[in-house]
Amino acid sequence: MSGPDQQLLERARAIRLAIFDVDGVLTDGRLYFMPDGTEFKSFNTLDGHGIKMLMASGVEVAIISGRSSPLVEKRAANLGIRHLIQGREDKLNALAELRNVLDVELEQIAFLGDDLPDLPVMRRVGLGIAVASADSFVREHAHGITEASGGAGAAREFCELIMYAQGTLDDARAAYL
Template identity: 40%
Template sequence: MKDAGKIRLILSDIDGVMTDGKIVYTERCGEIKAFSARDGFGIRLWMKTGGFFGVVTGRSSEVVRLRCNDLGVSILEQGILDKAETVRQITSRLGVSLDETAFIGDDYPDLPALKIVGFPAGVADAAEEVRASSVWVSDVPGGKGAVRQLIETLLKARGEWDRALAFYRGENV
């Protein structure tokens, strides 16, 4: 797949990508979101092979901070209105080019970011415009392992999937 093998940085939206998009409110505990353990596995694998992973989300919540903390994801931008500008800032901070960046989204606010990265990606149940603007669309919907599927696709394009799994098993390769 075009340019899939040169991606070094994956940036992901949260609602509708790393979750199914539902935001559950409770009176006492604030927001509840459900994350996929499969995505967590993929993200750990990706970072173990030296890839950068970050989150860019329009909303702002404590549970997202907790999830990122749990996964060891330190690139976390919440409350972002202009996702394209934030993507530019993150890439220049890391010294990664936009061409080497993938962004995965599900809805209209993700479009500006999708349009500037080398590998725009969407989830299976993304809005029509997002799917049309993406070079890759997951088979599974948001919150069901779409990020893990993206990571597997990128690592396989680089010929590093097997090495990544060996890393995860703790083998010295």
């Protein structure tokens, strides 16, 4: 998101919970299956580190995915993501469950998605962002669109937008100087 506008920054400033879809957001959206039926996914390390930085800045992170995969469970564990909801086509109900557990208001929630099942959540939360490779209808209804595609840095961009708006990005980066 080149030069986020003031309204986008205001929305991002209020975020206490960032939620990610998986296929097409944390991955490139392709489904890979071996001849024996084993599935594998490719995750971006830049995205992973962005998620870790966002959590370290005090923002809670969750994943809501329509599909279930032990690979996603492993990736969430590797990143320290405590809130993982898989196999849920009705993402609004999953959102309601997270809100009850974490006691957050809709305007304090950000969601990064790419396809039509993500749209009901994206339209209700305070900050609904679509990845560059998202379905055109989803991009049309998002508050903003990343420059990067899903699985190729979009999650990092999303995390850094929130951190920038909240004034925590410079300190997170400075720790590496």
